[in-house]
Amino acid sequence: MSEYDAKLYGQFLRAVxxxxxxxxxxxxxxxxxxKERQWSRHQTSGELDDGKIIEGLTGERSIYRRRTEQEPPPGSPPDKPKRLRLVLDVSGSMYRFNSYDGRxxxxxxxVVLLTEALKGYEARIRYDMYAHSGEEHxxxxxxxxxxxENEKERLQIIRTMHAHAQFCWSGDNTLPATKHAISTLANEDADEAIVLILSDANLRRYGIPPEHLGTILTSDPRVQAHVIFIGSLGDEANTLLRKLPxxxxxxxxxxxxxxxIMQQIFASSLLQNT
Incomplete structure (x- = not known):
């Protein structure tokens, strides 16, 4: 990587x-x-164990049961990795309005934040990244x-994003991009599947009802799909937020x-899979 490239990437890296x-x-x-949850009996608090009612009448205190987590038995196969897909908005409006709000x-x-943070976690979280614009979904x-694997490759990703946003035709493929990301990820064998859609909240310009996006986001229970608005003209992002699931x-x-936000998303996904 040239000195100029190293300096350029360093600016993004220091920012995050x-x-x-x-x-x-x-x-x-x-x-x-x-972890498998099972009933633990002979507890002094919790839910009354129907099988120990008589003991309770005689003064026994350990007549309750509680749900507890049990470690898998030795030799059990390890859990599958979690699956993460990031879908980035590189539409023309991203470039056009970058001077307005830095979207x-x-x-x-x-992208720099995620790729740097995920280093060393590849065995537990397998991820890929796609982009959408008026030309591509x-x-x-x-x-x-x-x-x-290195800073040069990470820099190439963000350069591709910038170049595509600068020269692509206008239009919006948020809905096809979201649908494609969810449908293709749903069939993969993973512990959990999470899709993150980054968007500049420019749906109204193209006549896209937020309800249509909401329907797609919740279309497959095998995939936890979320949209993250990273740009907004006026209060448009918050308006969409109120209309989505x-x-x-x-x-x-x-x-x-x-x-x-990532912490909230991961926590939500873990709760739904407990």
Whole structure:
């Protein structure tokens, strides 16, 4: 990597350095394995055990049962990795309005943040990245079997994003991109599947009802799909937030908020799979 490229990537890296540490902390807390919940009997508190009613009448105190987590038996196969797909908005409006609210730059910083934070977690979280615009609904940026290995490869990803947004035709493929991401991920054999759609909340310009996006986001229970609005003209992002399914839409106008949003998403996914 040339001195200029190293300096350019360094600018993006420094902008998200604190958030990388925060997100790695979130990832470290993720449980890599599911635990089987079972009844533990002979407890002094919890739910009354029907089989010990007589003992209760005689003064016995250990007549309750509680749900507890049990470690899998020795020799059990390890759980499958979690599956993460990031779908990025590289439409013309991302480039056009970047000077207004920094939306394209924020999206590029998000890529640096995620790729840097996920280093060393590839065995537990397998991820890929796609982009969408007026021309494309599934432009591959990162293959699931080949995450970026160094700063040069990470820089190439954000350069591709910038170039595509600068020169692509106008239009919006948010709905096809979301549908493609969910449908293709749903059939994969994974512990959990999570899709994150980054969008600049420019749906109204193209006559896209938010309800249509909401229907797609919740179309397959095998995939937890979320849209993160990283740009907004006026209050459009918050307006969309109120019209989309609760818990599936987020507004992120500062990349510093992304680790917290990711923590909420992962926590929600873990609860649904408990």
């Amino acid at each position: 350095q604190p958030q990388i540490g925060a997100l790695r902390g979130v990832l470290a807390e993720l449980q890599a394995k599911k 394209l730059e924020r999206s590029m910083e998000a 599934a432009l591959e940026l990162v293959r699931v079997d080949r995450p970026p 609760v818990g599936h839409a987020h507004v992120c106008m500062e990349v510093a908020s992304l680790p917290h």
